[in-house]
Amino acid sequence: MSAPSTVTPGGTGLQIHRIILWALLLVFAAFFLTPLYVMVSTSFKDLDQIRNGNLMSIPTSPSFAAWSKAWSTACTGVDCNGLKPFFMNSVYLVVPAVLISTAVGAINGYVLSKWKFRGSEFMFALLLFGVFMPMQVVLLPMSQVLGYLGIASSISGLILIHVIAGIPSTTLFFRNYYVGLPDELVKAAMLDGAGFWRIFWRIILPLSTPILVVTLIWQFTNIWNDFLYGVVFSGADSKPITVGLNNLANTTTSVKEYNVDMAAAMIAGLPTLLVYVLAGKYFVRGLTAGAVKG
Known part of the structure; x- marks a missing residue:
């Protein structure tokens, strides 16, 4: 004779609450991380892709050229030695x-x-x-x-x-x-x-x-x-x-x-x-x- 199955009271409700909680956390995380994603992705794009694409597009040919220029040759006023x-x-x-x-x-x-x-x-x-x-x-x-x-x-x-x-x-x-x-x-x-x-x-x-x-x-x-x-x-x-x-x-x-x-x-x-x-x-x-x- 098989043992009776154990059913945890409220188990389904607890799972639903957990799913809702995780969904809300993911939404808030995406909301706060979106600006960071835009900054990082834009920094790896060239000017043509920035003009022809959109903020959320992934760089097709990632390049560190913008990073190099920002560090060493970008102009800050009349001084062009970068950051x-x-x-x-x-x-x-x-x-x-x-x-x-x-x-x-x-x-x-x-x-x-x-x-x-x-x-x-x-x-x-x-x-x-x-x-x-x-x-x-x-x-x-x-x-x-x-x-x-x-x-x-x-x-x-x-x-x-x-x-x-x-x-x-x-x-x-x-x-x-x-x-x-x-x-x-x-x-x-x-x-x-x-x-x-x-x-x-x-x-x-x-x-x-x-x-x-x-x-x-x-x-x-x-x-x-x-x-x-x-x-x-x-x-x-x-x-x-x-x-x-x-x-x-x-x-x-x-x-x-x-x-x-x-x-x-x-x-x-x-x-x-x-x-x-x-x-x-x-x-x-x-x-x-x-x-x-x-």
């Missing part, structure tokens, strides 16, 4: 600015969470005010400070600006994360004779990997994609990639080369895209790790 100088300026700017602002934020968060002093909460509130302050408010005072220091229109000036602008956010990230670490770790280390810096380097920092990844990605993205500070405070030889991309797209030529513009946009966006593709899951884990207490 390479602007890209390198962004590299020279982003690396030290991200590292310095992250390091200062880690130390600030450590102090404000584990070594509280009179007025520490008020100081933290002032730093939080900096998170929500519009960037346009600080343009004039920043320009005066840079002029006084003699680093106006330079990479060094841009590094200083982004470090100062990033400290409130990095402090907030690390402070909220360190609040969730047991205070007993610090007290036990103090009983063993460890001081401020030894506790930070030997105990706190090794436990900071999740929030460290979050802060590095956050700062890298903000600084690399910044346009306002770059266009206001940079000089002729210190313009970042966003300014170079804007100049390239707005340079008037006899023929509008959409493939070069799209290739230039992809070059400008590839670093942040790669960062999120390679480290996106760690970004989400770090955010959730620091979101419990604070």
